[in-house]
Amino acid sequence: MSSQQKTPVNGVVVPFEPGTLSTLLRRLGHHEVAERWHTVDRSAHAPRLVAVPGDDGQDWAAAALVTARRHTAYLKIVDAVGDVPAAVAAVVAHARRRKLAQVKWEGWTASPEDAAAAGFAPLRPPLAPTEDAAAPAAGYVRWLRDGVVTEPPYYGQTTHFTCGAVTALVAQAHAGALPREAFDRRAELTLWREATNFPVCEPVGLGVAVRRAWPSSPVTVHLDMDRPVLLDHYAESEREWRAHLQRLSRTDAGRIGVPIDPRPLSLTAIRSAIGRGEQVLLLVSLAGMQGFDVPHWVLCHGTVPGAVVIEDPWAAATAGDTWVDAHLLPVPDPSLDTMSAVSGDRFHGAVTIGRPQRHGASSSEPADE
Structure with a gap:
């Protein structure tokens, strides 16, 4: 042979x-x-x-x-x-x-x-x-490599459009802010309803929904696009009202104290955030991993030399892809960097979630474990 x-x-x-x-x-x-x-x-x-x-x-x-x-x-x-x-x-x-x-x-x-x-x-x-x-x-x-990787719970999204809500719920369950017994389909759809831009979750709306659901968790939105996103495939009449909802989300972010960083979140910054005990909801394109260019949310929560470990709430069952693939999935740094440029505009979107803080604690004080 x-x-x-x-x-x-x-x-x-x-x-x-x-x-x-x-x-x-x-x-x-x-x-x-x-x-x-x-x-x-x-x-x-x-x-x-x-x-x-x-x-x-x-x-x-x-x-x-x-x-x-x-x-x-x-x-x-x-x-x-x-x-x-x-x-x-x-x-x-x-x-x-x-x-x-x-x-x-x-x-x-x-x-x-x-x-x-x-x-x-x-x-x-x-x-x-x-x-x-x-x-x-x-x-x-x-x-096969050293690294600090703890295992979050795995939950597969039950719809084609709730990946953003599920990644946020997995992050909070992993951080101890959400009891695992409370993580179910009702929680999935409830958070999606708060975050959705119908039907997807764009970065600002998702960040606002996470902060409202967990006021003690520091949240930052990272979005290098100052206009509405993820709307290019809609007809003009369908874009307008969704764009209005995104503008309202930006207003809400300012009112409740969710900062919007206009710079893309680099791989170095992702690794640094994970090293500080933060978790990163990252918007990626599935073109690299699955062969079709669809925006999709994953959770970055661990690192090993040369790769970031993610949770993907979706698996392509028709290709033999299962939760075993999607759970504790290492993605090389260059591949993840390429995946994070989304849509025709190649914009970058992410939401970082810090450790839950004690009531009245400043951001410089350590959170209770």
């Missing part, structure tokens, strides 16, 4: 070609794996097989299907079959060779014991149990 790439543990990496592996999968076991691998079009996420040849050098003793979102710094094991420890070791070696930050493992056939033995830690399952049969109930992660 001329297209094979050698890994340091005698593994080979080959493109995944649907429809050609039924015999292999039957021989290695897990008959249900064949259906899972072949019923979803994973081509958008660069599917590869990482395989371990048998002693005869001909047949494979183990294989793992791996995928990843584009312009990210991880690999995801969908399943490992045959000699599972050998397959997983080959994937980890392949990820190290590519200098990736992380390997994840979906819990379709992986047991907690197998995952722990291979150095993987369990991911907390989503707050709202997924109703998508194409998403696993469990997942695991192994970090």
